[in-house]
Amino acid sequence: xxxxxxxxxxxxxxxxxxxxxxxxxxxxxxxxxxxxxxxxxxxxxxxxxxxxxxxxxxxxxxxxxxxxxxxxxxxxxxxxxxxxxxxxxxxxxxxxxxxxxxxxxxxxxxxxxxxxxxxxxxxxxxxxxxxxxxxxxxxxxxxxxxxxxxxxxxxxxxxxxxxxxxxxxxxxxxxxxxxxxxxxxxxxxxxxxxxxxxxxxxxxxxxxxxxxxxxxxxxxxxxxxxxxxxxxxxxxxxxxxxxxxxxxxxxxxxxxxxxxxxxxxxxxxxxxxxxxxxxxxxxxxxxxxxxxxxxxxxxxxxxxxxxxxxxxxxxxxxxxxxxxxxxxxxxxxxxxxxxxxxxxxxxxxxxxxxxxxxxxxxxxxxxxxxxxxxxxxxxxxxx
Ligand code: HEM
Numbered sequence: 001x002x003x004x005x006x007x008x009x010x011x012x013x014x015x016x017x018x019x020x021x022x023x024x025x026x027x028x029x030x031x032x033x034x035x036x037x038x039x040x041x042x043x044x045x046x047x048x049x050x051x052x053x054x055x056x057x058x059x060x061x062x063x064x065x066x067x068x069x070x071x072x073x074x075x076x077x078x079x080x081x082x083x084x085x086x087x088x089x090x091x092x093x094x095x096x097x098x099x100x101x102x103x104x105x106x107x108x109x110x111x112x113x114x115x116x117x118x119x120x121x122x123x124x125x126x127x128x129x130x131x132x133x134x135x136x137x138x139x140x141x142x143x144x145x146x147x148x149x150x151x152x153x154x155x156x157x158x159x160x161x162x163x164x165x166x167x168x169x170x171x172x173x174x175x176x177x178x179x180x181x182x183x184x185x186x187x188x189x190x191x192x193x194x195x196x197x198x199x200x201x202x203x204x205x206x207x208x209x210x211x212x213x214x215x216x217x218x219x220x221x222x223x224x225x226x227x228x229x230x231x232x233x234x235x236x237x238x239x240x241x242x243x244x245x246x247x248x249x250x251x252x253x254x255x256x257x258x259x260x261x262x263x264x265x266x267x268x269x270x271x272x273x274x275x276x277x278x279x280x281x282x283x284x285x286x287x288x289x290x291x292x293x294x295x296x297x298x299x300x301x302x303x304x305x306x307x308x309x310x311x312x313x314x315x316x317x318x319x320x321x322x323x324x325x326x327x328x329x330x331x332x333x334x335x336x337x338x339x340x341x342x343x344x345x346x347x348x349x350x351x352x353x354x355x356x357x358x359x360x361x362x363x364x365x366x367x368x369x370x371x372x373x374x375x376x377x378x379x380x381x382x383x
Contacts, residue, residue, distance in 0.1 A: 004030040004037040004294055009368040014270065015311070018299035027285045035292040041303035041324070043282050044295050048329040053274040053293065054082045055331065058164050064171055066161075069178035074161050076219035079227065079331065082277075086330065088206050092213070093220040095202075097334055099194050100140035105345035108135050110353075117382070121360065124378040125237055128346070130156075133232025136342055137224055142192075147184050154181065155229045162226060186218045227335065230372060234268020235259065235343045237375045240350075242266055244359055244380075246313055249351040256344040257315040263301075263340075264323035265313050269372050270298040272327060297324040298373070354382040 003017055011017065018039060021028060026040035038044050047053050058080055062071055074080065078089035109132055116127035134155050138148040154177050160170040189195050195217070203213045239262040243249050248258040272295050280287040287293065301323045304310045308317065326333035333339075350357065360379040367374045 002030065002033060004028065004035060005033050005370055007368045007370060008270065008366040008373040014298065014373065015302055018296060018302055019311070021296075022299055022303055027282055030294075035294050036287055037294045037296060038282070039296050039299040039303075041300040041306040044297060044300040044324055045328055046282055047274060047280070047293055047295050048324075048327060048331070050280055051330075052276055052278040052280055054277045055080055055086075056164065056273055056275045056292070058162065064166055066171065067175045067178060069182040070161060070174050072215050073178065073182065073219040073222050076216045077162075077223045077226075078220055079223060080162070088202070088208070089216055089220055090330075090334075092202065092216050093223060094334055095194075095198055096217065096221050096224060097338075099192070100137070101142065103136050103139045105132070105136060105342050106349045108132060108139070109346050109349050113382075120381050120383050122380060122382065124240055124380055125233065125375060126377070129233040129236040130229070132236065132346055133228040133339075133342060134225055137228045141188070141221070143188060147188065150184065151181070151225060155225055158222065159226050159229050181222065182218060185221050186214070189214075189217055189221060224335075227333075230374065231268050231333075232339060232342075234372060234374050235263065235339050236346060237378055238262050238266045238268055238373075239343055239347060240378065240380075241359075241364065241375070242313060243347065243351075244357065246315075248315055249347070252344060252348045254315065255347050255351065256340065257320075259340055259343045259347070260323075261313060261315045261317070261320045263325035264307065264320050265301070266373070267298050267301060267323065267325035268374060269325065271296045271371050297327065300324045350382070356383045357381070
């Protein structure tokens, strides 16, 4: 098994691998996979802030044969774009984000739990983690129950659009739903009060047609749904596991501190990729133009040069918030505070309303993903 590109489902303790690499090879050339793997906090930050570290292209020349709707979405996502295209898409994603209305998390989570709880048992992943973040985002944009139902049901298919390599089956499913998805989101946006003025302003400032800007709005709203699904699921699941293990649920403040420490200690996203579009120098190492780079965020979060006693879960460590769970630099997650807030609300609801919360299975299995460590199921008993 490669020490750099492994499936999280195959590895019981990825952090022991990261520790070895941090000690011996904080910047490592994996010759088999032809990729640089960066483990130390300092160098991860340097790469993520380097303007020559580009996001790799997914689906160049539409080799995956996505239809016109799916292709429009993929091409315009801020998460996957570089240079000026990234600036415009990020501005639009942030504008969308700032127009979200505040939603009562407790109302949604209580309904989700009530619906699926059988004899005090529930799979936290399927019933809450996979549904709550996306429903909150949809409701915050005022989508109807019918549209929210359709979008949250199809979200798992849509997220596959981000994969660098897709199976035929995944492409078929993406193509099948993308027209309906695109039209629902486009129609919904067209009646929002902020939309018309924002379109005109951004089209004038970037000298792009209104149609081009509309496509970017629709794509990036779909992008917010996609991003909320996988990572949003992970913050809720990993935090619950750590809070149960360390019994840090005395009150809302302690739960919030536990979530922030979980983001450092057990983050959902373990790595992200870049490609050098010019030579990059890291310490004494030259990363040549065209080389691929794996930025191991989860290893940087355990770097003892940055975090004292890094392998201990300590909610009171002074700099826990400096973790790289949300990335850093130009592509840093724009939902950092939002995600921490919904996780705090959701877990406070759970621990305030149920006094006895027990994990029913200690041997947690993880999804077969390289970049994210996401539990498949977490069966709990709540009373
Ligand atoms: C409602 C939930 C979320 C939304 C809407 C969201 C949205 C986004 C967006 C739009 C970006 C791309 C920014 C850009 O490229 O300019 C992004 C990046 C990122 N997000 Fe989130 N996010 C969410 C939750 C999370 C959570 C819970 C985590 C992990 C704890 C996370 C981790 C990241 C990371 C690591 C990046 C940077 C990737 C990179 O630099 O390559 N996100 N997020």
